[in-house]
Amino acid sequence: MIQTVRGTFDILPDEVPRWRLLEETARTVFRCYGYREIRTPIFERTELFARSVGEETDIVAKEMYTFTDRGGESLSLRPESTASVVRAYIQHKMWTWGSVVKLFYLGPHFRYERPQKGRFRQFHQIGAEAIGQNDDPAIDAELIEMVEEYLDRLGVLERALFINSVGCSQCRPAYVRRLKETLAGVISRMCENCQRRYETNPLRILDCKVEEDQPFIERAPALLDHLCEACAAHFEALRRHLEARGIAYQIARRLVRGLDYYTRTAFEITSARLGAQNAIAGGGRYDGLSELLGGPPAKGIGFALGVERLLLALPEDAAIVDDAPDLYIAYLGEAARQEAFRVARRLRRAGLVVIYDFEERKLRRLMAQADRAKARYALLIGEDELAAGRYTLRDMRTGEQEALSEEALLRRLVTSRELSASGRG
């Protein structure tokens, strides 16, 4: 039997409503903040990710699905989307669109990782980017507010917002040197991972969770205390903006981001309901990424959110069955069968969800089918109905039945559908 590839899965019809809820709520909320949807290709030139995400990062070094196409070009399935969006910003000269361009995206992304709870090889992200000449911290605060608003609307509980600043090209290199100097004498006593990070990505040492390493990390200088004046002012302003907006946050002095392009603002939203992979959303500022990709100077901030993880943190009752049929037609006999097909077509044209069985069965079985399909109404067409020119409509909730002409039937069903639609809100 051929099965789904490791780390991938089918989203079956029963689960699709939950996915649609997340996607449609995102579109609704982000649009209110002036963000517009962009759809970039699923694969790009490998170079795009190598230059933006960073050659040395795990994502690029060992997690990308990279292949050579028939033209000999190295391409990669996207492991994230910020690089693509910035590429599009440059390619389509979006700086001419206005001072800050706000875009959002959603779709599948790919990383070759060992699957576990909340982590897959094909996974889905929803994200947004604000790119332009302006790096006003109010833009950062608004973006964070938007994510919080989105999660509030979905009812995601047990979550926390952490913020930090990772500095800029002015202050971070000096800090990293200072960090390495501080740890130089003790690094040999720290865990293997930290020894490796010391060489590849010293900032990540701050993230280490090994108990024995904590005393060393506690004594290490914090990036927040070594920001340049401009970065420090930016971070203070961000805090004031968040407070003015009534958004509760915690400062996580050890929060760093894994991708090379991040600068200044870094934030993360976690949920206690997830497991080891407890980050639902993460993001930050990436001033200078445009230049890195050969574009004009530009500032930017964005975030990405893991759909599979968000699903884990969603309330149980968020699943809504939105495709229950309006009508199940139970016909008896060949003549009634033809009549059923004709009536169904007319009702479907009016937007009603109409189903029937293709097999002849006893009426008892047909009614059971209607019940199981959760149809709102059942329509009976048999010899009596054909002779009278009126169909028997049964309300599956109350069991009440009445004989209706085709016109009356259409009116009744359309009205019923409108009522239930407005009732659901």
Added chain:
RNA sequence: GCGAGCAUAGCUCAACCUGGUCAGAGCACUUGACUGUGGAUCAAGGGGUUGCGGGUUCAAAUCCCGCUGCUCGCCCCA
């Protein structure tokens, strides 16, 4: 890349430790009790080379080895 756990009917599981009555149950499915009326009840039925391969044994779902897959954790990240 590393570590641990688990693979029995469509689904959830039992039998495995202490090898040996045909591998069972619930749910789901089909049919009937109920000739044109659903949800309940009762009955009958279909569906498994116990993940794959090898070994031990008179005998393997059960014990041993290998492989594959899944899950969780490390790592990394959303």
